[in-house]
Amino acid sequence: xxxxxxxxxxxxxxxxxxxxxxxxxxxxxxxxxxxxxxxxxxxxxxxxxxxxxxxxxxxxxxxxxxxxxxxxxxxxxxxxxxxxxxxxxxxxxxxxxxxxxxxxxxxxxxxxxxxxxxxxxxxxxxxxxxx
Numbered sequence: 080x081x082x083x084x085x086x087x088x089x090x091x092x093x094x095x096x097x098x099x100x101x102x103x104x105x106x107x108x109x110x111x112x113x114x115x116x117x118x119x120x121x122x123x124x125x126x127x128x129x130x131x132x133x134x135x136x137x138x139x140x141x142x143x144x145x146x147x148x149x150x151x152x153x154x155x156x157x158x159x160x161x162x163x164x165x166x167x168x169x170x171x172x173x174x175x176x177x178x179x180x181x182x183x184x185x186x187x188x189x190x191x192x193x194x195x196x197x198x199x200x201x202x203x204x205x206x207x208x209x210x
Contacts, residue, residue: 133185141181
């Protein structure tokens with residue numbers, strides 16, 4: 080309950096300060112990536128791991144990604160599908176003999192999205208350190 084005469088958002092902390100900046104809003108920045116929100120699709124840990132692994136490898140098989148990410152088949156499938164739906168990665172299914180092989184590759188759009196994400200994170204880190 081607010082103190083008599085206190086602003087409704089005071090919550091007992093003295094004078095209400097400015098509202099908190101949203102994640103991604105950098106002081107003094109009006110250009111990307113400062114004012115844009117983080118790419119939530121890539122920001123999720125598993126998906127960031129997938130696009131990062133694919134950024135340094137031309138292709139990775141499903142099993143290679145699963146080992147790298149230390150995850151289950153189902154978890155990897157769900158996150159890879161979200162990245163595929165966003166056109167950040169491509170999925171190619173083929174057979175080697177009678178054994179199915181699924182391979183993933185980072186697309187140009189996926190690489191650009193990762194670069195924007197990394198630039199954004201670097202700007203956030205710099206803004207935090209400069210405070």
